Structure formats: C-alpha cells, structure tokens
Amino acid sequence: MDRVANALGLYFRLASQSVRAQLQYRLSFVLTSIGGFVTTSVEALGVWALFDRFGQLGSWRLAQVAFLYGLVNCVFAFSEALARGFDIFGKEFVKTGNFDRLLLRPRSTILQLAGHEFQLQRVGRLLQGIIVLTWAIVVLDIDWNAGKVLLLIFTMVSGVVFFYALFIFQATLSFWATESLEIMNTLTYGGVETAQYPLAIYRRWFRRFFTFVIPLGCISYFPAILIFGIEDPLGTGVVFQALSPLAGYLFFAAALGFWFFGIRYYTSTGS
Amino acid sequence: MNAISKSLWHAYLAVAVTRFKMVLQYRAAAFAGFGTQLFWGFIKVMVFVAFFEATNEVQPMTFSEVLVYIWLGQGLLALLPWNVDAEIANDIRTGGVVYELLRPLDLYSFWFARTLAFRAAPTLLRLTPMLIFAYWVLPLIGFSEWALPLPDSFASGLLFVFSVVATLALSTAFTMVMHVALIWTISGEGFNRMMPGIVPVFAGLIVPLPLFPDWLQPFLYWQPFRGMADVPFRIYSGHIPVDEAFFEIAMQWFWFAVIVVLGYRLLIRARTRLVVQGG
Numbered sequence: 001m002d003r004v005a006n007a008l009g010l011y012f013r014l015a016s017q018s019v020r021a022q023l024q025y026r027l028s029f030v031l032t033s034i035g036g037f038v039t040t041s042v043e044a045l046g047v048w049a050l051f052d053r054f055g056q057l058g059s060w061r062l063a064q065v066a067f068l069y070g071l072v073n074c075v076f077a078f079s080e081a082l083a084r085g086f087d088i089f090g091k092e093f094v095k096t097g098n099f100d101r102l103l104l105r106p107r108s109t110i111l112q113l114a115g116h117e118f119q120l121q122r123v124g125r126l127l128q129g130i131i132v133l134t135w136a137i138v139v140l141d142i143d144w145n146a147g148k149v150l151l152l153i154f155t156m157v158s159g160v161v162f163f164y165a166l167f168i169f170q171a172t173l174s175f176w177a178t179e180s181l182e183i184m185n186t187l188t189y190g191g192v193e194t195a196q197y198p199l200a201i202y203r204r205w206f207r208r209f210f211t212f213v214i215p216l217g218c219i220s221y222f223p224a225i226l227i228f229g230i231e232d233p234l235g236t237g238v239v240f241q242a243l244s245p246l247a248g249y250l251f252f253a254a255a256l257g258f259w260f261f262g263i264r265y266y267t268s269t270g271s
Numbered sequence: 272m273n274a275i276s277k278s279l280w281h282a283y284l285a286v287a288v289t290r291f292k293m294v295l296q297y298r299a300a301a302f303a304g305f306g307t308q309l310f311w312g313f314i315k316v317m318v319f320v321a322f323f324e325a326t327n328e329v330q331p332m333t334f335s336e337v338l339v340y341i342w343l344g345q346g347l348l349a350l351l352p353w354n355v356d357a358e359i360a361n362d363i364r365t366g367g368v369v370y371e372l373l374r375p376l377d378l379y380s381f382w383f384a385r386t387l388a389f390r391a392a393p394t395l396l397r398l399t400p401m402l403i404f405a406y407w408v409l410p411l412i413g414f415s416e417w418a419l420p421l422p423d424s425f426a427s428g429l430l431f432v433f434s435v436v437a438t439l440a441l442s443t444a445f446t447m448v449m450h451v452a453l454i455w456t457i458s459g460e461g462f463n464r465m466m467p468g469i470v471p472v473f474a475g476l477i478v479p480l481p482l483f484p485d486w487l488q489p490f491l492y493w494q495p496f497r498g499m500a501d502v503p504f505r506i507y508s509g510h511i512p513v514d515e516a517f518f519e520i521a522m523q524w525f526w527f528a529v530i531v532v533l534g535y536r537l538l539i540r541a542r543t544r545l546v547v548q549g550g
Contacts (some may be wrong), residue, residue, distance in 0.1 A: 050478055
C-alpha cells in the first residue's frame with residue numbers, strides 16, 4: 001500500500017511540474033489549445049454536413065452519432081494528455097538513447113514515462129467533445145437512471161485506459177522500429193475516427209477486428225446501445241453491453257505485458 | 272534570357288532537385304503513410320456506403336464520384352498545405368535565416384523552390400502506390416465496388432493532370448504564406464496551427480464540397496482552397512465537365528497569382544522587421 005501511495009505521490013509531483021512548465025508559455029498554450037479545438041470541431045462539422053445532406057445514416061440519427069462522437073473525443077483527449085510520454089517515446093527516448101537514463105533510475109519505466117508530461121493543450125479536443133456530448137444528451141431524451149449514469153462513467157474510464165494501452169503498444173513497437181510508426185495512427189486517430197460512427201455500419205471483418213482484436217467497440221458502441229435503450233442491430237445482449245468496457249482493462253494488461261517483453265529487446269543507440 | 276537570369280534559374284532548380292532527393296530518402300515513412308491513408312480510405316468508403324444505402328433521393332454526387340474523391344484525396348493528401356517545412360521553421364527560429372538573406376538569391380524564390388520539392392516529393396511517393404492499389408488491387412481482393420473508377424473520359428484524365436499541376440503550384444504558394452508567417456514568431460505559429468483545421472474542410476477533404484448544404488455553396492465556390500483538391504477530383508470524375516474544366520483550371524492559376532503576391536508582399540514587410548534570434 002505504501003508503495004502505491006508513494007508512486008502516486010511521485011506521479012503527481014512529476015505531472016504538476018510538467019503543468020507548471022507548460023504554463024510558462026501561456027500564449028503558446030492558448031493558441032495550441034484553440035488550434036486543437038478548431039481542428040477537431042471541423043470533424044464534427046463534417047458529420048453534421050453529411051446528416052444535413054443525407055437525412056440519416058440508416059436507422060441512426062444525428063444525435064446518436066453525436067453521442068458516440070463526443071464520447072470518444074472526450075476519452076481520447078484524456079488519454080492523449082496522460083500518455084504523452086509513450087506517444088513520443090520512439091522519437092525522444094529510443095532514437096536519442098535517452099531511455100538509458102530512465103532505466104538507471106530506481107523507479108518503474110512506466111511510472112517515469114507516465115509522469116513525463118501531462119499535456120494540457122488537449123483541453124481543446126476535450127472541450128469540443130464535451131460540447132458535442134452535452135448537445136447529444138440533451139437532444140436524445142435518454143431515460144436516465146443510476147445504472148446508466150454509472151455505465152457512462154465506467155465506459156469513459158475504460159475508454160481512457162483503452163487508448164492509453166494503444167499508446168503503450170505504439171511505444172513498445174519502437175524498440176524494434178526506431179522511426180516512430182505512423183501506422184499506429186490508424187489505431188489511435190483512426191480509432192477515434194472509426195468510433196465516431198456506429199460499429200453496425202461497417203463491414204463484418206472490420207467490426208470483428210475492432211471488437212475482438214482491438215476492443216474499440218467495447219468502450220464506445222456497445223455500452224452506448226444500452227444507454228440509448230435500443231435494440232442492437234448486431235444482436236448483442238444487455239449483459240454483454242454492460243460488461244464490454246471491461247475489455248479495455250484486459251487490453252491494458254496485454255499492453256503492459258508487451259511492454260515488459262519489448263524492453264528486453266532494447267539496445268541503446270547512445271554512446 | 273541573359274546569362275545572369277539563366278544561372279539564377281539553374282540555382283533555383285538545383286535547390287528544388289536537392290530537396291526532392293532528400294525527401295525521397297524517407298521511404299519507410301512514406302510506406303507507413305500509405306498504410307495509414309489506405310485505412311482512412313476504407314473508413315470513409317464504408318461511411319459513405321452506409322449513407323448512400325439509406326437514401327432514396329438523388330444526391331449532388333453519385334457514389335462513384337465520391338469514390339474518386341476519396342481515393343484521390345488519400346493519394347494527394349500530402350499536397351495539401353497544412354504543415355510547414357521543419358527546416359525552414361527551424362532556420363527562422365534559430366536565426367539561421369540570416370545565412371539565407373546573405374545569399375545572392377531572391378529569398379522568396381529560394382524558399383519557393385524548396386517548398387515546391389517539400390510538397391511534391393512525398394506526394395509522388397504516396398500517390399503512385401495509392402492509385403495502383405485503389406485501381407488494380409482492390410478488385411483483386413474482392414472490393415471491386417469500392418475501387419477507383421477510371422477518369423470519365425480521356426479528356427477528363429488529361430485535364431486532371433493539368434489541374435494537379437496547378438494544385439501543386441497553388442499549395443506551394445500557400446505553404447509559402449505559412450513559412451513567411453513564421454517570421455512573426457508567436458502569431459505566425461498560431462496562424463499555422465489553425466491550418467490543419469481550416470484547409471482540409473475548404474479543400475473538400477473532410478466532406479466533398481458539393482455535399483455541403485446548398486446555402487453554403489456560394490461561399491465554398493469563391494475561395495482558393497477548393498483548387499487544392501475539389502477541382503482536380505471533380506474534373507477526373509467528370510462532375511466538372513470538360514468544357515467547364517478550362518475555366519476552373521484558369522481559376523486555380525488566378526488564385527495562385529493572388530497568393531504569390533500576398534506571400535511576396537508579406538515577406539517584404541517581414542524583412543524590414545525581422546528579429547534574428549540567437550547570437
């Protein structure tokens with residue numbers, strides 16, 4: 001217990017240092033955040049334009065898609081802010097050999113990288129996600145109860161954990177391929193893009209991939225169906241929908257396992 | 272052409288060719304980029320399939336015209352002026368720009384040559400595999416209904432090539448505005464940070480421009496960014512018929528001229544107030 005408290009204490013000290021450092025460049029922070037807000041809002045604008053043109057997406061209404069969209073953007077904003085150390089790992093730690101310094105310190109590499117940077121500027125995406133999600137919740141007229149509120153919170157936390165795991169996977173791959181792998185963007189940013197629309201509209205092989213291999217649907221589409229209170233066109237049951245966010249934690253455990261496996265293959269580039 | 276202007280022309284050409292070769296070195300990055308864009312293309316196609324399946328009304332574009340838009344959009348993504356050449360940005364930040372000013376070359380033309388290569392090389396690396404994949408490979412692996420159609424006619428295809436050349440010029444000119452803006456350090460960086468949000472929408476890469484609401488169409492028509500994607504893509508698919516294509520390409524060059532003048536004047540103003548960083 002002491003060790004956990006100590007690690008958490010250290011994490012918060014690292015994170016607050018990082019926040020203070022970023023606030024030294026206040027104007028830059030403000031501009032970058034606005035930039036993030038504009039860039040991500042554009043996507044929302046695109047979704048709106050398509051619904052304006054086509055009316056609806058099969059049986060899906062704009063508000064339901066907006067709910068999925070807002071949910072995944074809020075969640076991803078948190079992961080991006082928290083997992084920044086892993087996001088830049090290949091470029092700033094492996095390529096430069098700086099990872100050696102982390103290995104020499106008497107603390108876990110996970111803790112050190114997690115505390116490397118808490119990226120404040122992601123507030124732009126978060127704000128945009130919150131606006132869209134709030135609008136969706138107001139328009140959707142959901143029959144709320146305590147269970148649904150808990151499920152929404154549970155889904156969001158699981159979502160953050162899920163995307164965090166993707167960033168750990170991406171960092172681990174850089175032990176083998178030093179150049180940061182743009183291909184992982186298909187799973188991070190591409191995952192956000194994918195989860196903005198209901199999983200049911202995609203082809204079967206694509207849905208299976210994002211349910212069983214990369215459990216993206218489990219932290220967005222399936223719990224959302226239960227919150228909407230509608231029948232899933234894919235035919236899943238209520239129990240599965242309620243429990244599916246757990247897949248995010250399993251995925252995180254797999255990412256950690258992969259990380260400690262990958263570390264054994266680390267060879268320093270430093271001299 | 273006299274001897275001096277001829278040798279200057281050679282200098283700019285050499286700059287462009289050298290940069291081009293440098294960018295071509297990053298083949299692994301281009302390969303990864305290709306995979307990413309392919310994935311993105313698939314998502315977009317599936318979303319549009321779902322939208323088109325749900326509608327009975329006649330839309331301003333057919334599904335096949337949208338397919339052209341999606342695959343050409345993925346192939347020509349690197350052409351879009353949403354980012355800056357990191358080396359030019361670094362020169363401005365560190366003060367290396369003084370060396371550029373010392374050269375007996377016009378700074379605008381010098382940077383323009385570099386920027387042209389910066390835009391063209393990655394595009395070339397990505398466009399070819401994307402076209403091959405979207406046209407030949409997709410039908411082979413069972414996605415023939417998602418494959419890139421051929422140009423509407425031979426004339427459309429030819430005019431598409433002319434239009435893409437204009438797109439390259441236009442994008443380079445706009446990237447130059449972004450480079451010059453960096454001289455106003457903080458506000459320039461702020462301006463550039465907005466571009467990844469603004470440029471793709473107005474070029475048509477988020478949603479094909481004809482699919483935006485009708486009341487927005489006049490605003491979307493009279494702006495330079497549509498010449499960076501929408502115009503060549505619609506010429507290819509025949510959505511812009513051959514007889515209108517000449518006018519559209521002329522419009523691309525008109526906007527090119529406007530933006531070059533803008534960038535040039537900005538640079539002249541910037542030079543009078545340039546603060547060189549570093550000692």
